[in-house]
Amino acid sequence: MIGIVGYGSYIPLYRIKTEEIARVWKRNPDDVIQNSMMEEKSLPAIDEDTATMAVESSINALKRAKINPKDIGAIYCGSETHAYAVKPDISLIGEAIGAAPNFTGADLEFACKAGTAAMQACMGFVKADYAKYGLAVGSDTARYNLENVTDHNMGAGAASFIIGKKENEILAEIEGTFSYTTDTPDFWRREGEKYPKHTERFTGKPAYFKHTIAATQNLMENLGLKPSDIDHAIFHTPNGKFVIKAAKFLGFKKEVIKSGFIVNKVGNVFSAATLLGLSATLDKAKPGERILMTSFGSGAGSDSFSIKVTDKIKDKVNLAKTTQEYLNNKKYVDYATYCKFTGRLK
Amino acid sequence: MAWRRIKQRNCLIGSECNECKTLFYPPKLKCKKCSSSNLSEFKFSGKGSIVSFSEIRNPLYGFEKQTPYTIAIVKLEEGPMLTTQIVDFDKIEIGTKVESCLRVMHTEGHSGMIQYGTKFKPAE
Numbered sequence: 517m518i519g520i521v522g523y524g525s526y527i528p529l530y531r532i533k534t535e536e537i538a539r540v541w542k543r544n545p546d547d548v549i550q551n552s553m554m555e556e557k558s559l560p561a562i563d564e565d566t567a568t569m570a571v572e573s574s575i576n577a578l579k580r581a582k583i584n585p586k587d588i589g590a591i592y593c594g595s596e597t598h599a600y601a602v603k604p605d606i607s608l609i610g611e612a613i614g615a616a617p618n619f620t621g622a623d624l625e626f627a628c629k630a631g632t633a634a635m636q637a638c639m640g641f642v643k644a645d646y647a648k649y650g651l652a653v654g655s656d657t658a659r660y661n662l663e664n665v666t667d668h669n670m671g672a673g674a675a676s677f678i679i680g681k682k683e684n685e686i687l688a689e690i691e692g693t694f695s696y697t698t699d700t701p702d703f704w705r706r707e708g709e710k711y712p713k714h715t716e717r718f719t720g721k722p723a724y725f726k727h728t729i730a731a732t733q734n735l736m737e738n739l740g741l742k743p744s745d746i747d748h749a750i751f752h753t754p755n756g757k758f759v760i761k762a763a764k765f766l767g768f769k770k771e772v773i774k775s776g777f778i779v780n781k782v783g784n785v786f787s788a789a790t791l792l793g794l795s796a797t798l799d800k801a802k803p804g805e806r807i808l809m810t811s812f813g814s815g816a817g818s819d820s821f822s823i824k825v826t827d828k829i830k831d832k833v834n835l836a837k838t839t840q841e842y843l844n845n846k847k848y849v850d851y852a853t854y855c856k857f858t859g860r861l862k
Numbered sequence: 863m864a865w866r867r868i869k870q871r872n873c874l875i876g877s878e879c880n881e882c883k884t885l886f887y888p889p890k891l892k893c894k895k896c897s898s899s900n901l902s903e904f905k906f907s908g909k910g911s912i913v914s915f916s917e918i919r920n921p922l923y924g925f926e927k928q929t930p931y932t933i934a935i936v937k938l939e940e941g942p943m944l945t946t947q948i949v950d951f952d953k954i955e956i957g958t959k960v961e962s963c964l965r966v967m968h969t970e971g972h973s974g975m976i977q978y979g980t981k982f983k984p985a986e
Contacts, residue, residue: 529950561949561950561965562927562928563928563949563966563967564965564966565966565976567978568963568964568965568966568978571964572963572964599976600976608872608978611869611872611873612872612873612964614873614905837986845986847950847952856927859927861927
């Protein structure tokens with residue numbers, strides 16, 4: 517048995533409303549909300565980055581796991597916006613949470629799915645007995661050119677998961693995982709460039725939908741699962757509409773994606789997006805329920821997981837701040853402050 | 863070099879005198895109370911309260927983009943006091959309960975090191 521023994525979210529305090537961004541660029545906010553479902557998004561404080569947010573979510577994961585941080589033998593952090601190009605975030609995370617110095621790990625990058633890749637890496641280490649526990653983190657301060665309408669979607673946040681294999685500690689068992697990867701350059705950021713780029717319009721079908729659906733269908737087939745066996749489903753959230761469309765295609769009812777659907781309040785949090793959805797879902801899930809989670813990373817690939825919640829969840833949820841509590845605790849800023857906090861003022 | 867002080871700056875690790883149990887932050891090599899050299903690392907909880915604070919509008923080098931920012935003397939619940947920055951607040955006063963968080967202190971230009979450190983925010 518392998519599974520999650522602790523989990524935690526982090527969403528910064530600050531938010532900007534879609535109306536405020538639309539005001540500056542003279543867009544109709546109703547059109548933006550209708551197209552992306554994004555009502556508001558989170559942004560980092562001026563002194564927050566991927567590494568500091570990852571530390572916050574990892575501390576929350578440790579509060580729920582109630583383990584000695586020295587027993588964490590592997591830390592992997594997925595992000596598109598690591599604090600440094602060369603110098604790992606995981607060394608800072610490991611030191612800050614008290615896991616250093618006896619652990620391995622690396623900063624991972626696979627567009628928006630590096631967080632779930634981190635989970636798979638931890639599963640391997642723990643399953644092979646190379647580590648007692650593994651810490652997987654997805655953390656991002658998503659950015660796009662200010663003038664591009666996609667900037668409405670770019671959020672900030674982090675989620676962390678501690679993977680272990682002691683049956684009496686597991687709050688959610690990972691029943692299986694399946695990955696689907698092809699060389700599909702739908703979105704990228706070149707070395708030294710500040711913002712990513714899209715190939716063109718209409719890449720949703722060959723990139724997001726193809727990979728998300730293939731990974732999910734393969735996993736469900738391998739485990740003999742039908743849509744009716746799934747109580748909660750989480751998909752990567754570049755916007756709100758894609759998730760609903762993917763869930764519908766796969767035969768899930770709209771209610772199934774409700775628990776993890778927070779994109780309209782935080783934005784697309786890149787590598788943390790799917791994992792924040794999982795964290796939000798675990799806050800609400802009941803013992804015995806099954807969660808299906810499929811990430812998507814441009815470039816392109818998807819990791820799909822089947823996760824079954826155990827009785828332990830009841831004792832764990834209230835040991836740290838829930839995702840909903842982070843969502844409720846917010847302070848709106850204007851566009852000038854948004855630019856200041858995200859380093860756009862020269 | 864600041865990176866040699868990462869444990870104290872990022873992890874709020876001070877020291878405890880093994881003879882008289884006095885706690886210190888930042889860490890000491892010698893106990894200021896009993897002069898013992900027998901000290902070990904002590905990890906503070908990160909909880910405390912504001913003793914005094916001031917808003918800074920003429921920033922230190924490296925803190926220009928954070929201006930205005932608030933510095934405070936915080937008394938940790940274990941006893942020692944430290945000077946720190948307070949973030950993520952609407953209103954604070956003397957006695958406000960705070961908790962630690964790891965934040966960027968400043969960056970050494972575009973290509974230099976990012977200096978992290980412990981700051982405090984209102985406790986929840």
